[in-house]
Each structure stands twice: as C-alpha cells, then as structure tokens.
Amino acid sequence: MDIVERLGLAVWVKDLKAARSLGRLGNIHYISKRLKYVYLYVDGKTSDQVIRRIEKLPFVKRVEPSQRMNISLEFSRPVHS
Known part of the structure; x- marks a missing residue:
C-alpha cells in the first residue's frame, strides 16, 4: 500500500449548497457555515490542475x-542555565 501525498485547500465560497x-474533486474534511469555507484534501501530484479547476467554479471566491x-x-529544547 502506497501513501499518497495530499494537499489541504481552504476554499472560500459564496454558497454552501453548491x-x-x-x-x-477531493475529500471534504470540514465545512464552516459561519465563515463560508470548505477545507478539503486533494492529491498532491495533481493539485495544480485541481486548484485551477476549483477557481473557475462560479461559487468560489478564492482558494488557499x-x-x-x-x-x-x-x-x-530551551537551554536553562
């Protein structure tokens, strides 16, 4: 079994239903209703393509x-005298 490198993305959205x-596009880890963002994990190898694809969606404000x-x-460890 190989461990796949993942990248976490914070996606700020306009509409939570959408x-x-x-x-x-990835595994949703958390959805904040109050701050309107979704934290999801995507495959690290294809993350650039996925980020570009997410940014094109009409309900997305920004991706971090x-x-x-x-x-x-x-x-x-701190050194104590």
Missing part, C-alpha cells in the same frame, strides 16, 4: 493551499 459539489509543507516541524 460547495458540497467540491466532494467530486495549506502551508503545512513550508513549516519546520523540528523543535529544540
């Missing part, structure tokens, strides 16, 4: 990719 159709890959996860 936002459910984003499930065709996750910055998790750019964050360093190495932490060091």
Whole structure:
C-alpha cells in the first residue's frame, strides 16, 4: 500500500449548497457555515490542475493551499542555565 501525498485547500465560497459539489474533486474534511469555507484534501501530484479547476467554479471566491509543507516541524529544547 502506497501513501499518497495530499494537499489541504481552504476554499472560500459564496454558497454552501453548491460547495458540497467540491466532494467530486477531493475529500471534504470540514465545512464552516459561519465563515463560508470548505477545507478539503486533494492529491498532491495533481493539485495544480485541481486548484485551477476549483477557481473557475462560479461559487468560489478564492482558494488557499495549506502551508503545512513550508513549516519546520523540528523543535529544540530551551537551554536553562
């Protein structure tokens, strides 16, 4: 079994009913009714194509990719005197 690289996307939408159709393009993880965004995961290899496709949808305001890959996860212990 191979582990597939995923990319998280925050998709800001105008209409939440139409936002459910984003499930065709990736795995919906969370839908915020108050802030009107959908967080979904897409395949990392085809993420550029999927982002362009999502941005063309009429109910989408903007798409923000996750910055998790750019964050360093190495932490060091503080040195006490």
